[in-house]
Structures are given as C-alpha cells and as structure tokens.
Amino acid sequence: MNISESVDRLNKMIEDVGASFIDLKFCDLYGRWHHLTIDTSIIGEKLFTVGIGIDGSSMGYKSIESGDLTIIPDINTAFVDPFYDLPTISMICDITESSIEKPFHLDPRFIARKCESYLSNTVNGATALFSPEFEFYLFDEVEIAVKPHYSCFSLLSLEEDETGRGADIRHQEGYHHIPPADAFNNFRNNLSMMLKEANIPLKYHHHEVGAMGQQEIELGFLPLLNMADNVMLVKYFVRNLAYKEGISATFMPKPIQNASGSGMHIHLYLEKDGNSLFYDGSKPSCLSDTGMKYIGGILKNGKALFAFTNPSVNSYKRLCPHYEAPEYLFHSEANRTAAIRIPSYAKNPQEMRIEYRPSDATANPYLSFSALLLAGLYGIRTDIQAPDLVVGDFESQPSKVKKRFDRVPSNLKEALDALKREHEFLMVDNIFTEELINAWILLKSSEIDMIEKGISPMEFYLYYDT
Structure with missing residues (x-):
C-alpha cells in the first residue's frame, strides 16, 4: 500500500467513526508499549513519510546525547480504540532513525520483519x-x-x-x-x-x-x-x-x-x-x-x-x-x-x-x-x-x-x-x-x-x- 492509499484509508476511518485523535503506540525492548496522541486535523502524507520524532533515550534505546528516533504508523494495524472517551484510532508504529529511510536496528518489529x-x-x-x-x-x-x-x-x-x-x-x-x-x-x-x-x-x-x-x-x-x-x-x-x-x-x-x-x-x-x-x-x-x-x-x-x-x-x-x-x-x-x-x-x-x-x-x-x-x-x-x-x-x-x-x-x-x-x-x-x-x-x-x-x-x- 502506497503513502497516498494509507492516508485515504486513515481519513475514511476518521470520517466513519468521527475520530478526534490518532493514538500512536510503539514498543520498547522490554515489550511494553508507549504512546503519543495527535489531533486528526494534522493528518496527511507527512505522518507516513516524515513520522513523529521521539526521545529514544527515555526508552532506554539510545544515549541522551544522540537520542532522536522517529515513529512511523503502520496503517494495517489501525483500529478504533474502545478505551478513550473521545473517538480515537490507534495504530502500531515502526521505529526508525531520525532519517526514516533507515530502520532502527533495535526496534522489535524490525527484528520480526527480518x-x-x-x-x-x-x-x-x-x-x-x-x-x-x-x-x-x-x-x-x-x-x-x-x-x-x-x-x-x-x-x-x-x-x-x-x-x-x-x-x-x-x-x-x-x-x-x-x-x-x-x-x-x-x-x-x-x-x-x-x-x-x-x-x-x-x-x-x-x-x-x-x-x-x-x-x-x-x-x-x-x-x-x-x-x-x-x-x-x-x-x-x-x-x-x-x-x-x-x-x-x-x-x-x-x-x-x-x-x-x-x-x-x-x-x-x-x-x-x-x-x-x-x-x-x-x-x-x-x-x-x-x-x-x-x-x-x-x-x-x-x-x-x-x-x-x-x-x-x-x-x-x-x-x-x-x-x-x-x-x-x-x-x-x-x-x-x-x-x-x-x-x-x-x-x-x-x-x-x-x-x-x-x-x-x-x-x-x-x-x-x-x-x-x-x-x-x-x-x-x-x-x-x-x-x-x-x-x-x-x-x-x-x-x-x-x-x-x-x-x-x-x-x-x-x-x-x-x-x-x-x-x-x-x-x-x-x-x-x-x-x-x-x-x-x-x-x-x-x-x-x-x-x-x-x-x-x-x-x-x-x-x-x-
């Protein structure tokens, strides 16, 4: 699925359920999820091409001196999250280096893909x-x-x-x-x-x-x-x-x-x-x-x-x-x-x-x-x-x-x-x-x-x- 199709699919889900937020979930080495939430008004191709920056040092992935990482949502994992008061769509993310062309080598999902x-x-x-x-x-x-x-x-x-x-x-x-x-x-x-x-x-x-x-x-x-x-x-x-x-x-x-x-x-x-x-x-x-x-x-x-x-x-x-x-x-x-x-x-x-x-x-x-x-x-x-x-x-x-x-x-x-x-x-x-x-x-x-x-x-x- 290309980037444009991912955006179209997400926008349709947002419209169907009247979603206010997108929740992005990503995994640390322990196997525990972390998350951040974004407003649906900023959804566009950049979500899947540029992603969202996170601090990898706070998750134990990197040192504080060079802790930048990026999360990229996987549209195939999207679901309506039933545990939020306002309609929310959750997606599981891949973790990449700050340059998203390079997967982060300790990302558990990357290891599974390999x-x-x-x-x-x-x-x-x-x-x-x-x-x-x-x-x-x-x-x-x-x-x-x-x-x-x-x-x-x-x-x-x-x-x-x-x-x-x-x-x-x-x-x-x-x-x-x-x-x-x-x-x-x-x-x-x-x-x-x-x-x-x-x-x-x-x-x-x-x-x-x-x-x-x-x-x-x-x-x-x-x-x-x-x-x-x-x-x-x-x-x-x-x-x-x-x-x-x-x-x-x-x-x-x-x-x-x-x-x-x-x-x-x-x-x-x-x-x-x-x-x-x-x-x-x-x-x-x-x-x-x-x-x-x-x-x-x-x-x-x-x-x-x-x-x-x-x-x-x-x-x-x-x-x-x-x-x-x-x-x-x-x-x-x-x-x-x-x-x-x-x-x-x-x-x-x-x-x-x-x-x-x-x-x-x-x-x-x-x-x-x-x-x-x-x-x-x-x-x-x-x-x-x-x-x-x-x-x-x-x-x-x-x-x-x-x-x-x-x-x-x-x-x-x-x-x-x-x-x-x-x-x-x-x-x-x-x-x-x-x-x-x-x-x-x-x-x-x-x-x-x-x-x-x-x-x-x-x-x-x-x-x-x-």
Whole structure:
C-alpha cells in the first residue's frame, strides 16, 4: 500500500467513526508499549513519510546525547480504540532513525520483519504461523508496595474460598468451571467482542485451573509479525477492560504461591500452499522430517531460548512440579509436562503443529517469536534430528532416557548465561545482533540485581526474630 492509499484509508476511518485523535503506540525492548496522541486535523502524507520524532533515550534505546528516533504508523494495524472517551484510532508504529529511510536496528518489529524475510528465503516461500494461549489472573483488589520501610502485596478475589458467596471455587479446581462460580465469564465475553471489533481472531475462552480468577483465551493462527502485534493488543485490551470494570489483571507468571502459574503456550508450524510442512502421515505421530528437525533446533538451543521466552525472575517460579509446567527439554505427544507437545487432535495436513509450553507473557513477543523461529530453522539448516518422542510420564522413564534431555533453566541468570554462550543461531543474516543480545542481557541482569538486593516479606518471616 502506497503513502497516498494509507492516508485515504486513515481519513475514511476518521470520517466513519468521527475520530478526534490518532493514538500512536510503539514498543520498547522490554515489550511494553508507549504512546503519543495527535489531533486528526494534522493528518496527511507527512505522518507516513516524515513520522513523529521521539526521545529514544527515555526508552532506554539510545544515549541522551544522540537520542532522536522517529515513529512511523503502520496503517494495517489501525483500529478504533474502545478505551478513550473521545473517538480515537490507534495504530502500531515502526521505529526508525531520525532519517526514516533507515530502520532502527533495535526496534522489535524490525527484528520480526527480518526474521520473516529470512524464513521466506530459506524455506522457499514458507510462512511461520503462531497461535498463543494467554493465561492471566483477574483480581478484585490488589495492593502492591515497595518502599524502604514497607514492602507487601495483597490479592483479593471474590472467587476464593470462604468469601461467603456460596459459589466459591475450591483450590486448584477452576478448570472450565461454570457460572456462578466462574465470576468472569461476562468479562471474557466482553473482551471477545472487543477483540473481534479490532479484527483479532479468537478461538475460545474459559476459566483456568487457578481458583482466584485465572482465565485463558486462545487466538487463531497468524504470521509472526501480525501475531506479535496481536499479543500486544490482547494485553492492552485485557488490562484496560479490567481497569474499566474496577478490577485488576496480571499476566505475571506466578502471582500466587502454591497455585497454578500463567503461561503463554505457543502453537506454531510452517505453512506453504495451505498445508503444514510439519505433516507426514507416514511418520510417527504424523510429524515430518522437517518438523522433527525444527524440534531438534529448539531443543538444541533450548536453554538460551528461555532468555527470550521466559525473561523474568518470576518466570522460573512457575516452572515447578505438579502444575503442568515443563521441567525438562523433551518432546512428547499430548503430554502437558513436555517442553514441546505434539497435539494429538491436530494430525492432518492443514493443522499439524507443535506447542511450545515453557513461555509466558512477560516476553517481548517480537523477540520471543523470532527466537523460536530461528531456533527451529537452525535445526532444519543444520539437519539436527530430534530425539525420539518420550512416551508416557517423564519421571517414570529409565535413567538412560532421562539423561538425554536437559533440565530447563532453574532461574533467569542460568538462561542469560546460556544465551551468552549459545546465540549463534540468532545471528544468522544479522537478525539479532551482538549489540541487541548484550543490551538484553544487561537489561535483564539489572532486574536480577534489583530483586536480589531488595528485602522481601519472606525474609522478615524467616529472620526477624532471630
């Protein structure tokens, strides 16, 4: 679409909804949106040719001495934003250098675009399709305080036991629960309608295992960049709808001790001419040689991948026994404790796929999806054959079988150390750069340092009376 067509399309949207403002959203390295708002009266070709200048140093992208960057809206992402009082059209932006002919090399959307281009050239016209499952909690009241003399968190849910409603969900028994115990079905219905209005395909929604308001929604399949945009949109919609309804939403992987954590399982496959390249009906589990090599690449680079798919300290508190979370890097059919699950209900030429189960929504989706794709393509490119599928319970396997598979990283530092050692698979065609990887490691190491130096309530519980 040329510049003139983009302007015409935007002007038609403005006219159709009577929009007063355009909201421009752009992503930092963490995977968090920032925004600025402009009046519709200044809309013209310059918005798409010159863009809007921003201070990259305030987002951690550049030094204060040379912080100028530019954002350019992508008209294909335009939607009517339902969370503003006055009619507003929102668009997601690419970030460029102040000379807009040069993309900004750390822009997460630019990295995703490079990754898609590399795939098309490497696997002759193939497309990578992604479908995430979002798990999140809704709480009725939340208190969070981090001060030198006062540190706490408190979570209240009307679904928890002993609230006196007579319709409480017992601990860890929320899976597919129905109303009235499922207090948030209407929330999910409202969310579904809003996502539909924004052209985001939703497969289903339901209550998850966690008794204190854990939810799940799953999206249909889309290419990498489109789905990464939609991940950002879903989180934006969930948080803002919760705020509008007087409750609070979190995608934090493990907000409640001894309760189910929230992941973002990712279904994915390579598609060409309407068929999955992972399908071969003559092979075990109908998984083609291409699919097995793709899995081999993910398992080979498995620990380093966690630095992008599970990039928070809290991520690793979810990856523990008894909560359907992976502990080892193995693949299996229908097994929800596997790092890679082969869904037994999708064995056909059009839908054959794998499910990557470790990841969570603290990830930057542009980076995590790209890293997953590059790891799989590394397996195809270097002809890595995945080990045989593990059948049955992993813990009951003979020791010689278990020794073939690595444990998942036990903490974020271990994942970052793996990334330092093993990141060649990300460097192909300069998609990820040394500068990006070093910036990511520094960013995440500072989080570890902050948490390690902080004083937690648990320390007072254990040591105050010593």
